[in-house]
Amino acid sequence: xxxxxxxxxDTDAAGIVxxxxxxxxxxxxxxxxxxxxxxxxSELVRRARQxxxxxxxxxxxxxxxxxxxxPDDLLVLRTEILKHNAARSWWRxxxxxxxxxxxxxxxxLVCIDAMTGQPRLIPDDLKEAxxxxxxxxxxxxxxxxxxxx
Amino acid sequence: xxxxxxxxxDTDAAGIVxxxxxxxxxxxxxxxxxxxxxxxxSELVRRARQxxxxxxxxxxxxxxxxxxxxPDDLLVLRTEILKHNAARSWWRxxxxxxxxxxxxxxxxLVCIDAMTGQPRLIPDDLKEAxxxxxxxxxxxxxxxxxxxx
Amino acid sequence: xxxxxxxxxDTDAAGIVxxxxxxxxxxxxxxxxxxxxxxxxSELVRRARQxxxxxxxxxxxxxxxxxxxxPDDLLVLRTEILKHNAARSWWRxxxxxxxxxxxxxxxxLVCIDAMTGQPRLIPDDLKEAxxxxxxxxxxxxxxxxxxxx
Amino acid sequence: xxxxxxxxxDTDAAGIVxxxxxxxxxxxxxxxxxxxxxxxxSELVRRARQxxxxxxxxxxxxxxxxxxxxPDDLLVLRTEILKHNAARSWWRxxxxxxxxxxxxxxxxLVCIDAMTGQPRLIPDDLKEAxxxxxxxxxxxxxxxxxxxx
Numbered sequence: 365x366x367x368x369x370x371x372x373x374d375t376d377a378a379g380i381v382x383x384x385x386x387x388x389x390x391x392x393x394x395x396x397x398x399x400x401x402x403x404x405x406s407e408l409v410r411r412a413r414q415x416x417x418x419x420x421x422x423x424x425x426x427x428x429x430x431x432x433x434x435p436d437d438l439l440v441l442r443t444e445i446l447k448h449n450a451a452r453s454w455w456r457x458x459x460x461x462x463x464x465x466x467x468x469x470x471x472x473l474v475c476i477d478a479m480t481g482q483p484r485l486i487p488d489d490l491k492e493a494x495x496x497x498x499x500x501x502x503x504x505x506x507x508x509x510x511x512x513x
Numbered sequence: 514x515x516x517x518x519x520x521x522x523d524t525d526a527a528g529i530v531x532x533x534x535x536x537x538x539x540x541x542x543x544x545x546x547x548x549x550x551x552x553x554x555s556e557l558v559r560r561a562r563q564x565x566x567x568x569x570x571x572x573x574x575x576x577x578x579x580x581x582x583x584p585d586d587l588l589v590l591r592t593e594i595l596k597h598n599a600a601r602s603w604w605r606x607x608x609x610x611x612x613x614x615x616x617x618x619x620x621x622l623v624c625i626d627a628m629t630g631q632p633r634l635i636p637d638d639l640k641e642a643x644x645x646x647x648x649x650x651x652x653x654x655x656x657x658x659x660x661x662x
Numbered sequence: 663x664x665x666x667x668x669x670x671x672d673t674d675a676a677g678i679v680x681x682x683x684x685x686x687x688x689x690x691x692x693x694x695x696x697x698x699x700x701x702x703x704s705e706l707v708r709r710a711r712q713x714x715x716x717x718x719x720x721x722x723x724x725x726x727x728x729x730x731x732x733p734d735d736l737l738v739l740r741t742e743i744l745k746h747n748a749a750r751s752w753w754r755x756x757x758x759x760x761x762x763x764x765x766x767x768x769x770x771l772v773c774i775d776a777m778t779g780q781p782r783l784i785p786d787d788l789k790e791a792x793x794x795x796x797x798x799x800x801x802x803x804x805x806x807x808x809x810x811x
Numbered sequence: 812x813x814x815x816x817x818x819x820x821d822t823d824a825a826g827i828v829x830x831x832x833x834x835x836x837x838x839x840x841x842x843x844x845x846x847x848x849x850x851x852x853s854e855l856v857r858r859a860r861q862x863x864x865x866x867x868x869x870x871x872x873x874x875x876x877x878x879x880x881x882p883d884d885l886l887v888l889r890t891e892i893l894k895h896n897a898a899r900s901w902w903r904x905x906x907x908x909x910x911x912x913x914x915x916x917x918x919x920l921v922c923i924d925a926m927t928g929q930p931r932l933i934p935d936d937l938k939e940a941x942x943x944x945x946x947x948x949x950x951x952x953x954x955x956x957x958x959x960x
Contacts, residue, residue, distance in 0.1 A: 369693070369694075371689050372703070372823040372825065376823065377881070377882050378627070382820055383536060383574055384536035384537055387533035391533075392669045405670070405734045421578075421581075423577070424576065425575065427574050429572055434824070518843075521676065521838060524675035525673050531670060544883065555881065555882060583675070583856065584856050585851050676866055676868065681834060682831045719879075722873065722876065724871065727869060727870055727871065730868075
């Protein structure tokens with residue numbers, strides 16, 4: 365679980381958070397999940413620079429918006445892995461404010477070779493990290509409440 | 514059809530366009546489509562300031578990535594409306610580079626009252642504009658070629 | 663003092679944080695400073711919606727870069743007010759990583775009427791908040807060390 | 812001279828373009844200037860990938876804001892080089908809307924080795940490109956008119 369404070373840079377002229385910015389917040393939350401199981405994104409970058417790299421890139425991403433967020437809102441981000449196999453993983457990040465659902469971001473990540481950009485199998489330690497996140501307890505969290513229309 | 518030149522601000526440390534930035538490009542293309550049928554987004558903003566406003570906000574958005582884009586790439590954006598009703602519209606923006614598919618952005622837009630943020634019916638002239646875009650000929654364009662893996 | 667974790671969205675194809683993104687981080691730090699003295703930006707937004715609003719907008723901003731930052735870096739942000747008067751304030755945000763200077767962001771903020779966009783005097787409570795930040799002790803912090811070339 | 816259409820992604824909850832986004836627009840204009848003299852940024856990226864790279868990075872950047880810009884505004888960007896030497900160059904981008912000055916972005920670019928990130932002399936063809944831009948006629952353009960307060 366991470367928190368994120370909305371700043372003006374996140375918002376648009378409609379006065380609410382711009383839809384694409386939620387994907388950035390979800391990236392932060394996925395990075396935090398990987399860091400929490402011992403594999404910070406900096407380690408993946410370090411290996412890539414040494415020519416031995418695997419990267420996780422977004423193949424498909426979907427955001428579903430339930431309620432708008434505003435400047436200065438403190439959002440809570442929770443990330444879980446829904447499914448994973450030898451080459452792909454499906455992640456869900458849920459953003460809430462005071463237990464009210466703001467939006468859900470689902471992404472399918474594919475593993476690529478950092479030099480060639482071609483798909484490859486997920487390396488062992490990254491696979492292990494993904495497995496650890498996938499088995500973390502998420503059911504304990506409070507059920508989300510939809511904002512009143 | 515619009516073109517968009519990728520700048521460094523669009524890219525990330527993996528050397529390719531950051532996934533969330535494609536949603537911004539799709540917004541540009543939808544705005545251009547509305548402008549081309551006589552309803553620029555500035556007109557919607559002007560009305561909203563006068564308290565008589567309707568806005569189109571993204572309720573759900575999905576990006577599917579076929580091939581990466583790089584700094585300085587010249588992308589071609591084509592937007593079409595797949596479906597629409599009294600309150601919602603479904604838009605697709607396709608981004609290509611030299612007729613190779615880069616990604617597809619699908620969004621479902623809902624109409625809201627600009628003051629209250631509550632859902633409302635699409636006002637007549639906006640509905641008419643959406644209808645015009647929905648009936649534009651899109652079949653004439655060249656079939657997209659998937660990048661070689 | 664705030665911390666900020668660099669994500670891929672902050673970086674560009676050169677592998678480092680994109681220069682414009684530091685201005686967003688500085689905004690976060692200024693917001694946090696205002697919040698710490700009892701005037702969160704949400705309060706300014708709330709008043710603006712009620713037609714009684716004053717906003718602080720950037721009139722001039724300068725970033726000076728000392729050393730690059732990379733994905734996953736944990737940056738420390740410190741904001742101070744260098745000077746202020748009835749209508750303007752000059753803020754400095756210093757970003758460091760492990761006490762190495764990354765960059766300095768200086769902005770001159772002007773107070774505007776949120777409805778008309780015209781310059782106005784800073785309202786009393788905002789002026790008081792700015793005064794509190796301006797007198798906070800900043801000398802206690804460790805002297806910054808420039809990165810080895 | 813380039814044009815740029817403001818989209819909602821460029822704006823913030825104050826209803827105007829967010830200050831940091833102007834730095835992105837200025838980057839577009841500098842890229843266009845380099846492309847116009849035969850050195851697109853993609854060429855610099857290509858060389859960097861081959862280990863023979865020089866990059867231009869922002870050492871210092873200043874934005875001065877004269878008048879706000881709004882969603883759907885069509886901005887005109889003009890970039891000139893004020894000064895340059897063997898390792899550095901000073902660029903100015905002026906953004907206008909209907910000949911009214913919106914803002915001026917000044918950046919000092921330093922040349923770095925793309926592998927090590929260390930400062931280096933500007934390679935010959937890049938130096939030549941910078942020289943060409945620096946001598947382009949800019950005086951012919953209409954004098955800028957400041958927005959009425």
